[in-house]
Amino acid sequence: xxxxxxxxxxxxxxxxxxxxxxxxxxxxxxxxxxxxxxxxxxxxxxxxxxxxxxxxxxxxxxxxxxxxxxxxxxxxxxxxxxxxxxxxxxxxxxxxxxxxxxxxxxxxxxxxxxxxxxxxxxxxxxxxxxxxxxxxxxxxxxxxxxxxxxxxxxxxxxxxxxxxxxxxxxxxxxxxxxxxxxxxxxxxxxxxxxxxxxxxxxxxxxxxxxxxxxxxxxxxxxxxxxxxxxxxxxxxxxxxxxxxxxxx
Amino acid sequence: xxxxxxxxxxxxxxxxxxxxxxxxxxxxxxxxxxxxxxxxxxxxxxxxxxxxxxxxxxxxxxxxxxxxxxxxxxxxxxxxxxxxxxxxxxxxxxxxxxxxxxxxxxxxxxxxxxxxxxxxxxxxxxxxxxxxxxxxxxxxxxxxxxxxxxxxxxxxxxxxxxxxxxxxxxxxxxxxxxxx
Amino acid sequence: xxxxxxxxxxxxxxxxxxxxxxxxxxxxxxxxxxxxxxxxxxxxxxxxxxxxxxxxxxxxxxxxxxxxxxxxxxxxxxxxxxxxxxxxxxxxxxxxxxxxxxxxxxxxxxxxxxxxxxxxxxxxxxxxxxxxxxxxxxxxxxxxxxxxxxxxxxxxxxxxxxxxxxxxxxxxxxxxxxxxxxxxxxxxxxxxxxxxxxxxxxxxxxxxxxxxxxxxxxxxxxxxxxxxxxxxxxxxxxxxxxxxxxxxxxxxxxxxxxxxxxxxxxxxxxxxxxxxxxxxxxxxxxxxxxxxxxxxxxxxxxxxxxxxxxxxxxxxxxxxxxxxxxxxxxxxxxxxxxxxxxxxxxxxxxxxxxxxxxxxxxxx
Numbered sequence: 001x002x003x004x005x006x007x008x009x010x011x012x013x014x015x016x017x018x019x020x021x022x023x024x025x026x027x028x029x030x031x032x033x034x035x036x037x038x039x040x041x042x043x044x045x046x047x048x049x050x051x052x053x054x055x056x057x058x059x060x061x062x063x064x065x066x067x068x069x070x071x072x073x074x075x076x077x078x079x080x081x082x083x084x085x086x087x088x089x090x091x092x093x094x095x096x097x098x099x100x101x102x103x104x105x106x107x108x109x110x111x112x113x114x115x116x117x118x119x120x121x122x123x124x125x126x127x128x129x130x131x132x133x134x135x136x137x138x139x140x141x142x143x144x145x146x147x148x149x150x151x152x153x154x155x156x157x158x159x160x161x162x163x164x165x166x167x168x169x170x171x172x173x174x175x176x177x178x179x180x181x182x183x184x185x186x187x188x189x190x191x192x193x194x195x196x197x198x199x200x201x202x203x204x205x206x207x208x209x210x211x212x213x214x215x216x217x218x219x220x221x222x223x224x225x226x227x228x229x230x231x232x233x234x235x236x237x238x239x240x241x242x243x244x245x246x247x248x
Numbered sequence: 249x250x251x252x253x254x255x256x257x258x259x260x261x262x263x264x265x266x267x268x269x270x271x272x273x274x275x276x277x278x279x280x281x282x283x284x285x286x287x288x289x290x291x292x293x294x295x296x297x298x299x300x301x302x303x304x305x306x307x308x309x310x311x312x313x314x315x316x317x318x319x320x321x322x323x324x325x326x327x328x329x330x331x332x333x334x335x336x337x338x339x340x341x342x343x344x345x346x347x348x349x350x351x352x353x354x355x356x357x358x359x360x361x362x363x364x365x366x367x368x369x370x371x372x373x374x375x376x377x378x379x380x381x382x383x384x385x386x387x388x389x390x391x392x393x394x395x396x397x398x399x400x401x402x403x404x405x406x407x408x409x410x411x412x413x414x415x416x417x418x419x420x421x422x423x424x425x426x427x428x
Numbered sequence: 429x430x431x432x433x434x435x436x437x438x439x440x441x442x443x444x445x446x447x448x449x450x451x452x453x454x455x456x457x458x459x460x461x462x463x464x465x466x467x468x469x470x471x472x473x474x475x476x477x478x479x480x481x482x483x484x485x486x487x488x489x490x491x492x493x494x495x496x497x498x499x500x501x502x503x504x505x506x507x508x509x510x511x512x513x514x515x516x517x518x519x520x521x522x523x524x525x526x527x528x529x530x531x532x533x534x535x536x537x538x539x540x541x542x543x544x545x546x547x548x549x550x551x552x553x554x555x556x557x558x559x560x561x562x563x564x565x566x567x568x569x570x571x572x573x574x575x576x577x578x579x580x581x582x583x584x585x586x587x588x589x590x591x592x593x594x595x596x597x598x599x600x601x602x603x604x605x606x607x608x609x610x611x612x613x614x615x616x617x618x619x620x621x622x623x624x625x626x627x628x629x630x631x632x633x634x635x636x637x638x639x640x641x642x643x644x645x646x647x648x649x650x651x652x653x654x655x656x657x658x659x660x661x662x663x664x665x666x667x668x669x670x671x672x673x674x675x676x677x678x679x680x681x682x683x684x685x686x687x688x689x690x691x692x693x694x695x696x697x698x699x700x701x702x703x704x705x706x707x708x709x710x711x712x713x714x715x716x717x718x719x720x721x722x723x724x725x726x727x728x729x730x731x732x733x734x735x736x737x738x739x740x741x742x743x744x745x746x747x748x749x750x751x752x753x754x755x756x757x758x759x760x761x762x763x764x765x766x767x768x769x770x771x772x773x774x775x776x777x778x779x780x781x782x783x784x785x786x787x788x789x790x791x792x
Contacts, residue, residue: 042634045503048642057640063630065502066642068525071495074487078499078507079630081457081483086632104495107488268610272439275612281439284609287465287548308696310609310689313770 008032010041012061019126021221023211024052026178027120028059030188031089034195035062044087045079047072051093052126070101073108076115087198089116095125098134098158105164105206112169112203116194119160119206122213123232130216134158137235142216157235161208165241172197172205173242177233179210179225190240202244210236249279249304251389252312254329256297257321257342262376267298269402270380273395274302282310295325302389317387319379320346321362340383342375358382358425365420371410374417381421392418431476434616442577442606443468445613446536448476449584450508454621455534456482457500457507459493461515464548465604466538469510490515494522494535501531502641504629506588506621510536512604513554514545516562523597524563527658528643532591534584535569536600538607541765549766550605550689555743558601559717566655568662570598570669571716573687577611583714585617592624594665601716603739605689605768662718671714672723675699680709682778683727685748686737687713689768694737696771703775706782716744724751733781735759737769757781 007013011032018024035041041062048056050069057064067075072090080088097105097119105117124142125131131144135157139148149157165173172194176187187209194205210232212224219227257263264285271283284299299312314334320326322345330350333339338356341349344363362378384390396415403411431438431448440448447469450458458477460470470486477484487493493509500507511519516537526533539554541547558571570590574580580602587598630639645651673691676698677683684694691712698708711727713720728734733756736745745760752758761777763769 041632043632045630045632047499054644055646057642061633061638063633063638064640064642065499065630066525066529066640066644067498068495068521071491071498071522074492074495075499075502077485077492078457078459078496078501079503080499081485081496082500082503082505083631103488104492107492111485268439271610275437275439280612282609282611283439284605287604287608306699307611308699309693309771310605311693311768311770313772 008036010035010061012059014058016059017055018052019215021212021214021224022052023122023178023209024120026184027118027187027209027211028056028091030184030191031091031118032060034188034192038192038195038199040087040195043085044089045083047076047079047088047090049090049092049096050127051096053091053093053120054127056091070096070099071104072096073101073104073113073115073117077108077111077113080113080115084114087116087195089118089195091118092120093126094119094121094123094133094135098160105160106167109164109167109204109206110169112171114198114201114203116198117206118191118194119208120211121160121208121236122211123157124213124216126213126216135160135236137231159236161206161241164206169204170206170242171203171244174240175208175210175236175238177210177228177238179212179228197244208236210238249302251302251317251387252315253300253317253319254297254312254315254332255300255319256295256325256329257376259294259296261296261321262373263296263298263321265402266376266380267300269395269398270390271300272398273390276394276398277391279304280307282307284310295328297325297329317383319383321375321379322346338386340379342379344375358386358428360421360424362421365424366417369413369416369420371413371417374414377414377417378421378424381418381423382425383421385422385425431615435614437612437614439610440577440613441468441608441610442574442580442602443538443608444472445577445581446510446584446600446602446607447472449581449615450534450588451476451480451482452615453506453585453588453617453619455506455508455588456480457497457505458482458484459487459496459507459509460484461487461490461493461511463512463515465540465607466510466512466536468607469536469538490518491522494519494526497533497535498522498526498529498531501526501533502529502630504626504631506592508534508536510538512538512540513542513551516554516557520557520563523569524565524567525643526597527567527569528565529641530595531597531641532595533597534587534591534600535597537602539601539603547766548604550603550739550768551764551766552603552688552690552739553741553743553764554601555716555738555740558599559719559747567658568717570594570596570665570718571601572598573601573714573716574606575688575691575712577606577609578613580606581613581615582617585619588619588621590669592621592626594661595628596661596665601688603689666718669715670718670720670722672720673710673712673714674723675710675712676707677709677711677727679707680731681707681782682733682735683709683711683731684735684737684774685711685713685724685744687716687744690737690739693769693771694774697774697778702771703778706778708778719747719751721747721751724748725753725755728752728755731756733757733759735761735778735781737774738762739768740764
């Protein structure tokens with residue numbers, strides 16, 4: 001009998017620590033499927049961030065390096081320079097990438113390091129119990145914006161794809177979401193394209209994934225998905241922002 | 249033997265190159281040497297100074313508290329270092345740029361119009377080499393042929409044409425002392 | 429410029445010698461950010477690394493530099509970063525992560541005056557930061573303190589070996605004086621970077637169990653177990669790697685304890701016999717961590733006093749006092765903010781100590 005659905009070989013078959021309705025499990029599974037399909041487990045090295053996804057290596061069965069908060073692009077650079085023919089990706093949240101690590105991500109893109117970044121944007125700090133992220137929407141309530149995020153006080157949501165697409169060194173920049181089977185399939189295609197960009201030595205690629213955090217959004221899983229589709233995508237429109245293939 | 253020299257001048261007067269070449273030459277002769285350059289913002293202008301210690305024995309403190317000789321290219325340099333001269337030491341000044349010095353009683357003073365001499369032979373930048381020629385005529389610290397071979401290594405490519413004038417500058421500095 | 433002739437003497441600054449020694453020790457990955465007085469390390473690397481087939485990047489910040497070192501070390505390569513005091517402060521978080529992840533690497537601190545922006549002149553005021561942790565958590569870096577350009581080169585070779593042997597960051601603690609001055613140097617140390625097997629390194633889990641480089645131990649009890657393992661390693665390093673130079677300590681009236689540039693200056697007092705009526709010895713720690721406590725304790729049982737000389741307001745003197753534990757008086761002479769102790773000042777201090785002691789002895 002042929003198995004049509006199973007745990008990917010690059011994934012450890014174990015329950016995750018992620019909250020119910022969280023998007024991390026979906027996204028990490030997609031990465032594992034891509035690694036299997038491309039048969040690159042033996043030459044892939046991941047970077048786990050500080051944040052909810054720090055324990056990604058408990059689920060992804062690949063060589064992994066932790067990195068200090070915000071520094072996965074620097075660690076990835078250090079690894080890639082040693083192993084230019086290996087596949088190096090960092091997996092980062094919005095606090096990690098867009099707040100404390102903004103300098104590293106911009107300069108890594110500008111050097112066009114031949115790495116792939118999976119940027120999970122759930123508009124909130126999860127691991128520390130729900131504070132404002134740089135990508136928190138205006139008027140969104142968090143622990144540190146109890147009245148809702150105010151543009152005057154806290155600034156507006158920071159749009160990373162738009163920012164990085166004007167950096168000369170970036171090669172493939174896209175934003176996607178995991179709110180429906182259709183969007184999940186699309187996300188997988190875009191992440192795979194990021195890996196292809198790297199395999200073909202085209203340079204820096206980043207895929208931003210809008211992902212739900214029902215617990216700190218104080219919503220049900222279904223409401224969270226609707227919130228992404230109806231609210232988040234207004235501030236963070238989906239699409240491909242830069243593509244080396246269509247540029248040539 | 250042991251010789252502690254401070255070289256100083258306006259940033260750009262070539263004291264760094266001179267000190268480094270002397271250090272290199274005496275090293276090749278088998279002596280111990282420590283060359284401590286000032287660093288920081290004195291790229292052009294300001295006082296750039298260099299502590300050069302040469303010895304047959306191990307060199308301990310790299311900082312010169314009492315100098316055997318000063319080679320001073322301009323007036324601010326002289327003011328800065330004159331108090332480090334110990335009795336019976338020697339002061340070599342570029343008299344083209346230093347016209348007034350203290351009334352020194354127990355110090356040998358050599359007034360060398362280095363800028364003028366260098367200008368007369370067609371390259372004002374070689375004033376540092378005039379000073380070397382004069383200093384070495386008195387002190388005999390460094391073998392001139394070895395020094396010239398070090399200089400040749402530095403003056404390569406488009407700088408090669410400057411070798412002869414530098415060599416001449418050293419000779420003119422030595423001649424000046426011979427006729428002193 | 430080729431500097432690879434093993435029998436030849438080269439005239440180099442301490443910074444250049446440091447960079448060249450790293451390359452000859454098999455370091456192929458260097459990440460740096462400009463700051464005076466260590467810029468010559470960056471510029472030397474920029475010229476020489478490509479010739480050696482290595483990578484030298486001027487990066488966007490000290491944070492990026494230390495974390496790139498983290499990546500390259502995790503990938504199994506010999507990697508280095510360098511900076512001067514303010515930049516080393518920025519790297520501290522990264523150094524803690526390197527220690528916590530047990531990654532071998534070399535960090536060079538060409539110390540300048542502080543606190544804050546301070547100045548660019550020589551200083552030894554980062555001693556506490558270097559030997560007492562610096563970053564967060566219970567960890568140590570091995571700290572090597574050269575006192576000449578030749579020793580800078582030699583210790584850089586040793587630093588890479590020590591780092592690989594113990595899977596631990598090693599710091600070269602120099603200062604602006606050592607970094608900027610030129611002396612002759614010979615690069616004749618043997619080096620076999622491939623003699624250290626790195627089966628823990630990240631290379632992709634190709635036909636083998638995958639590797640994880642981490643310092644996060646969230647399950648209760650795991651971190652304590654890991655810290656016990658780290659401490660056992662530190663004990664081993666303490667028992668095997670202490671280094672120092674001892675001069676004229678036998679029958680000395682007073683022994684100076686000083687490292688780096690200060691030690692050279694103190695040596696002048698001893699070797700040129702500048703205190704004819706007082707016998708002066710010198711103990712120069714070469715490893716600042718692990719610290720040569722044992723020998724200082726032994727010396728303290730035989731001398732009338734110990735004098736610690738530093739370019740700081742008094743940092744290493746605390747470790748001297750701990751080692752001595754009251755067995756003899758411990759005095760301190762320090763200069764800060766670019767002040768370099770002179771032989772004259774040290775002689776004055778020694779004379780003061782011994783004559784005061786004399787008065788006390790004759791009064792009782």
